[in-house]
Amino acid sequence: MDLMLSFPADSPPLAVIVAAKIGGVSVSADSSLPSGSLPTLLYSDGKKLQGTNVLLRHLGRIASVPNLYIRDSFESSQIDEWLEYVPAFASGSEFEVACAYVDGYLLQRTFLVGSSLSIADIAIWSALAGTGKRWQSLLNSKKFQNLVRWFNSIHAEYDPVLYEVMAHYVGKKGLGMPANSKTKEQPGSTLHVNADGSEKGAGISQSTVEVNLPDAEVGNVRLRFAPEPSGYLHIGHSKAALLNKYFAERYQGQVIVRFDDTNPDKESNEFVDNLLKDIDTLGIKYETVTYTSDYFPKMMEMAEKLIREGKAYVDDTPREQMQQERMDGIDSRCRNNSIEENLKFWKEMIAGTERGLMYCVRGKLNMQNPNKTLRDPVYYRCNLTPHHRIGSKFKVYPTYDFACPFVDAIEGITHALRSSEYHDRNDQYHWIQKDMGFKKVHLYEFSRVNLVYTLLSKRKLLWFVQNGKVEGWDDPRFPTVQGIVRRGLQIEALIQFMVEQGASKNLNLMEWDKLWAINKKIIDPVCPRYTAVIEHRRVLLTLTNGPEDPFVRVIPKHKKYEGAGEKVTTYTKRIWIDQEDAQCISANEEVTLMDWGNAIVKEIEKDQEGHVTQLTGVLHLEGSVKTTKLKLTWLPDTNELVTLSLVDFDYLITKKKLEEDENFVDVVNPCTRMETAALGDSNMRNLKRGDILQLERKGYFRCDVPYIRPSKAVVLFAIPDGKQQPVLRFQKTKN
Numbered sequence: 056m057d058l059m060l061s062f063p064a065d066s067p068p069l070a071v072i073v074a075a076k077i078g079g080v081s082v083s084a085d086s087s088l089p090s091g092s093l094p095t096l097l098y099s100d101g102k103k104l105q106g107t108n109v110l111l112r113h114l115g116r117i118a119s120v121p122n123l124y125i126r127d128s129f130e131s132s133q134i135d136e137w138l139e140y141v142p143a144f145a146s147g148s149e150f151e152v153a154c155a156y157v158d159g160y161l162l163q164r165t166f167l168v169g170s171s172l173s174i175a176d177i178a179i180w181s182a183l184a185g186t187g188k189r190w191q192s193l194l195n196s197k198k199f200q201n202l203v204r205w206f207n208s209i210h211a212e213y214d215p216v217l218y219e220v221m222a223h224y225v226g227k228k229g230l231g232m233p234a235n236s237k238t239k240e241q242p243g244s245t246l247h248v249n250a251d252g253s254e255k256g257a258g259i260s261q262s263t264v265e266v267n268l269p270d271a272e273v274g275n276v277r278l279r280f281a282p283e284p285s286g287y288l289h290i291g292h293s294k295a296a297l298l299n300k301y302f303a304e305r306y307q308g309q310v311i312v313r314f315d316d317t318n319p320d321k322e323s324n325e326f327v328d329n330l331l332k333d334i335d336t337l338g339i340k341y342e343t344v345t346y347t348s349d350y351f352p353k354m355m356e357m358a359e360k361l362i363r364e365g366k367a368y369v370d371d372t373p374r375e376q377m378q379q380e381r382m383d384g385i386d387s388r389c390r391n392n393s394i395e396e397n398l399k400f401w402k403e404m405i406a407g408t409e410r411g412l413m414y415c416v417r418g419k420l421n422m423q424n425p426n427k428t429l430r431d432p433v434y435y436r437c438n439l440t441p442h443h444r445i446g447s448k449f450k451v452y453p454t455y456d457f458a459c460p461f462v463d464a465i466e467g468i469t470h471a472l473r474s475s476e477y478h479d480r481n482d483q484y485h486w487i488q489k490d491m492g493f494k495k496v497h498l499y500e501f502s503r504v505n506l507v508y509t510l511l512s513k514r515k516l517l518w519f520v521q522n523g524k525v526e527g528w529d530d531p532r533f534p535t536v537q538g539i540v541r542r543g544l545q546i547e548a549l550i551q552f553m554v555e556q557g558a559s560k561n562l563n564l565m566e567w568d569k570l571w572a573i574n575k576k577i578i579d580p581v582c583p584r585y586t587a588v589i590e591h592r593r594v595l596l597t598l599t600n601g602p603e604d605p606f607v608r609v610i611p612k613h614k615k616y617e618g619a620g621e622k623v624t625t626y627t628k629r630i631w632i633d634q635e636d637a638q639c640i641s642a643n644e645e646v647t648l649m650d651w652g653n654a655i656v657k658e659i660e661k662d663q664e665g666h667v668t669q670l671t672g673v674l675h676l677e678g679s680v681k682t683t684k685l686k687l688t689w690l691p692d693t694n695e696l697v698t699l700s701l702v703d704f705d706y707l708i709t710k711k712k713l714e715e716d717e718n719f720v721d722v723v724n725p726c727t728r729m730e731t732a733a734l735g736d737s738n739m740r741n742l743k744r745g746d747i748l749q750l751e752r753k754g755y756f757r758c759d760v761p762y763i764r765p766s767k768a769v770v771l772f773a774i775p776d777g778k779q780q781p782v783l784r785f786q787k788t789k790n
Contacts, residue, residue, distance in 0.1 A: 059097040060110075061085040068094040070141075070181035071110045072220050074174055077213060078118025108138045108178075115174040121273070121307045123174050133168045137175035144182040150189060158199035162581070162618055165208070165547055170338055171304060172209070180209050184221065200580035200616050268302055268470050269497050276308030277469045280339065281347075281459075284314050284443075285321035286513035287528040287535040288333035290549070291504045297553050298472055298501055300339050309342045311466065315459070316348045317452050319440040321513075327443075329528065333536040336546060345466065347458050348444055354453050354461055355405070357491055358416055358435055362397045366490045367434060369400035371413045381430045384423045390431070404437050407450030412437045418457075420486055428483040432456045460484045464493035471496050474503045504556065505564050508706035509534050515719050519707065524723070531759075531772055532704050532727055542704070543747060543757035543774030548574035564712055572777025578747050578755060583612035583619040585739055586649075587699055587750045588690050590732040592634035595692065596670040598654060601628035605691065610650055612738075622738040624650055629692035631734065636687050637667035645678055646685040649751060653678030688751045695737040697762060701753075703729045703773040732768070739769060747774070 060075070062068050064086040071094055075082045088095070093105040096113065104113055115124025115134075124134060143153035157179065160167070167175040183190045183206060194203055210217060268276065280299045282292055303310040312334060316322050334341070361367035370377065370389040380387060392400075403411030416435035424430060434457040441447045453461075463471050473481075481498050488495060503511075510516060511534060519525045519533075529537035540546065552570045605627045613619035630648070637659075640646060645655045655678075658671040680686070690696055710722040735750075740762040742748070749755050750771075760770035 057099040058082045059085055060094065061088050061092075061097060062094040063088045063090045063092050065090050068107050068110070069185050069220060070174075070178045071096075071107060071114065073181055073213075073217065074111055074114045074118070074123070074177045076220065077172070077177065078114050078120050078123055080114055080118055111138060111174045111178060119273075120172075121304050122169075122171050123177075126169065126173075130169050130173075134173050134175045137167055138178055141178050141182045144179070144186065150186070151193075154183075154193065154199050154202055158202040159618065161201040161205050165205070172212075176205075176209060180206060184217075201618075204577075204580060268306065268499055271302075271306050271470060271497075274307050275469065276302065276306035277467050278303055278308060278310040278472065279313045279463065279466065279468050280310060280334070280341070280472075281313040281315045282330050283318070283321070283513075284316055284323065284326035284330060285318065286326060286516060287329050287533075287537055288337075289511055289513075289516070289533070289535045290506070290539060291511045291534070293337055293536060293549060294501065294504050294553050294556065295472055295474065296334060296337055296339050297550060300337075302470070302472075302499075303340075308469075310339070311343050311345060312339075312341045313345045313347065313462065313466070315455065316346050316442070316444065317455060317458050319438060319442040319452065323443050329537070336536055336540065337549075338546070345462075346444065347453075347462055348442060350458075350462050350465060351445070351449055351453075353465065354458060355449075355451070357461060358453070358457070359398070359401060361418070361434075361490060362401060362416070363394055364490075365394065365419065367397075367416055367418050368392055369397045369404070369414050370417050371400070371415075381422070381427060384430065386422050387417070387431065390419065390422075404435065404451050407437060407439055411450070412439075418487060418490070420483070426479060426482055428456075428480045429486065432483060456480065456483060457487065460488040460493070460496070461491060463496045464488055464491065468496050470499055472499050472501065475500045476503060502556075504553075506534065507564055507566055507711045508708055509567075510708060510713070510719060518720070524707070524727075532707050541757070541759065542772055543578075543755065544570070544574050545577050545747075548577050567775065568777045570777075571775040574774070575755065575776045578774070579749070581613070581616050581619060582747045582749050582755065583622070584614075584749050584751055585612075585622070585736055586688050586690055587701070587733045587735045587753060588631045588688070589633050589635070590734055592666055593631050593734070594634055594637040594667050594670055596630050596632055596637075596654075596656070596672060596689070598628050598630070598672055598674050600673045602626055603628065605693065622736070624736070625691040625693055625695070626651065627691040627693065630689045631692060632670070632687055632689050634667060636685065637670060639685060640667075640670070644685070645675060645683055646687055647678075647680045647683040648687055648689050651689075652676035653680060653683060686752075688753075690734055690736060693737075697735040697737060697739045698765065698768040699733040699735045699739070700760075700768040700770045701731045701733050701750075701756070701773065702759075702770060703731075705729070735769065742769060 058081065060068075060071065060082045062085075067086065072084070082096075094107055094110060096104045096110050104110055112124055112135075118124075124131065126134070140153070143149050157167075166172055167179065193199060194206065278299045280296050282288065288296070299310045302308065312331070314327055314330070331344070358367060362369070368389055369392065370387050372380070372387050372389060377387065400411070400414050401416065404414050404416070405411070414437070415433050417431045417433050420429045420431055422430045433454050435451050435453055437450055438452050439447075439450060442449065459471075478500060484498060485495060505511075516528070516533065516535075520527060525532055528535055529541050531538055531542035533539075536549075539549070548570060551573050605625050607623050607625050609621050610624055611617065611619065612622050640656050640659065642659055643655065643657060645653055647653050653675045654672045655675050656670055656672040659667060660669040662668050705724055705727045707724055707727055708719060708722045709724045710717075713719055713722065742758040742761050744758055744761050746758040746761075747755065748758070748771075755774040755776060756771035757774055758769065759772050760768075762769050
């Protein structure tokens with residue numbers, strides 16, 4: 056049904072127009088209404104709706120992008136609340152008050168409501184953009200850091216749409232828009248990408264840049280995220296998890312978590328518990344948790360059914376010989392066993408007898424097929440290891456190739472997401488489902504995440520754990536979700552990084568730098584600043600005209616962000632500075648002491664090796680900080696200073712990309728943890744585990760061990776900032 060949006064030419068409803076564009080609703084525009092009229096949406100059958108908020112809610116309901124308005128009752132009411140707040144930005148005197156309110160609200164939020172874009176975001180964004188130069192001046196001044204971050208993230212995500220609306224209806228190329236921003240779309244259309252994600256900008260987020268599932272119907276999509284509980288969730292798994300989340304939201308469907316627990320030799324309840332923890336950390340909302348082991352009895356019935364139908368057989372060919380026969384396309388001598396023989400051997404397997412342990416069940420597919428995965432794959436093997444959930448109840452266990460298509464079908468999965476490494480097994484998956492008599496489940500491929508100097512194999516990561524090369528699965532050197540979060544990565548940065556990768560099938564070896572650069576943009580505007588001095592060869596600077604009695608001042612922890620709070624700084628006659636800084640000072644040079652003022656260094660004492668041992672100078676607070684070359688961090692010489700251990704990390708392996716036939720043990724990095732002793736300002740006694748901070752001129756850190764007592768160091772992990780050079784600006788001692 057055709058839709059016409061009518062409005063006065065002097066007051067186009069920007070939010071409504073943007074909502075239609077982003078929501079994929081085709082609407083024609085008519086700006087002939089008289090001034091002061093309400094924007095009106097006309098249907099071709101004569102029905103009409105009026106009023107900006109009414110139209111926004113309606114477009115949110117009929118949009119092809121899910122969740123713009125239709126959510127649970129609480130979030131829908133939150134959206135209504137924000138729509139009522141929009142007029143605050145139109146009042147001249149209240150504009151900055153409104154900006155300050157939303158800025159504070161967005162302190163720890165990516166969107167105004169929930170975890171995805173809504174018409175609330177569209178309405179507030181349009182209200183700001185529509186004010187013209189007033190918002191532009193604040194945007195450039197960076198007065199409201201959280202609001203600017205939010206505004207720019209929406210601008211970046213929907214650049215073509217916003218460019219078109221602003222250029223057409225406001226007569227400018229949008230506020231904050233790049234001068235070269237362009238859109239290829241005509242009014243009323245939306246942008247799409249191919250199913251393979253080849254269009255630049257395809258992302259794992261709700262946007263006009265959409266990635267489509269084959270034969271998917273809104274409201275009738277059921278997905279599963281199926282990790283094996285043989286390790287912790289790592290950055291590679293997170294892409295699959297977030298893709299499932301994206302498609303479930305996009306098609307108003309469901310996603311379940313299923314533990315693929317078919318190998319008792321590798322799996323444990325510890326891994327189950329931590330995988331669920333990591334899934335929650337990623338913000339994955341799932342309908343239920345299931346286990347492949349829940350279906351063991353039914354799978355055994357299916358295996359026996361296939362044996363009886365002549366679609367599977369029992370084989371005792373030695374494993375190496377079987378592999379070679381599959382490579383050469385040679386039929387097994389057991390392939391033509393009678394059904395009676397196969398059933399007899401199958402019972403031996405179920406009982407776990409000595410004879411049964413020699414057999415496996417194989418599917419009877421096609422031993423001459425060019426696709427070697429179709430050459431009679433193994434369905435079942437014996438294993439006497441107790442299962443972490445069900446103990447020793449079973450002696451036979453299904454392979455992934457058998458269990459996956461079976462359980463997908465039984466659980467009503469409509470689309471199964473698999474990384475492209477399984478591409479050659481897709482025909483096998485469909486063949487097995489057909490033999491089982493099930494309806495076809497659609498497969499959707501995406502590329503694996505591959506990062507330089509990084510191992511993602513759980514078997515290889517387990518080697519590091521078992522051999523004491525790391526502290527555990529949450530070690531900050533590990534690519535696990537818990538590891539990178541402990542290192543200081545914000546989940547929002549990981550999601551943004553995955554958004555940029557999208558659902559592309561291109562196999563790329565990516566640098567960590569890009570991920571850490573995204574992380575820096577998130578933490579820098581809000582994390583508090585502290586001061587530290589490296590303990591080794593630190594230098595005492597005596598200010599002869601300094602305060603005889605120490606005094607304190609309260610100063611902000613972040614000069615551009617009030618939300619970081621305040622800290623107390625003590626000013627004394629004797630202060631500590633880094634040896635590295637002392638080496639750069641010349642006699643009679645004027646320097647700036649940060650958060651204090653200028654000083655002139657009069658005397659420099661050095662030892663025989665040329666290290667500075669002592670400095671003497673005078674305060675020169677009337678001096679201009681603009682004229683000094685050196686801006687020095689410093690600490691007062693008091694007994695309130697905090698002992699710090701600054702820890703930086705290197706990659707676990709020394710080779711950028713490991714070849715398939717290469718032994719990773721040969722390239723293990725012997726030195727991956729570097730610790731440096733330092734002193735920190737007294738305010739760091741209040742740090743909590745997990746706090747993110749910046750040490751002035753030294754980089755970003757995450758507190759791993761907070762202050763306990765004076766004799767125990769506060770442990771800070773260095774957070775990479777996306778640059779090639781080390782984060783810490785000092786010599787490290789490797790362990």
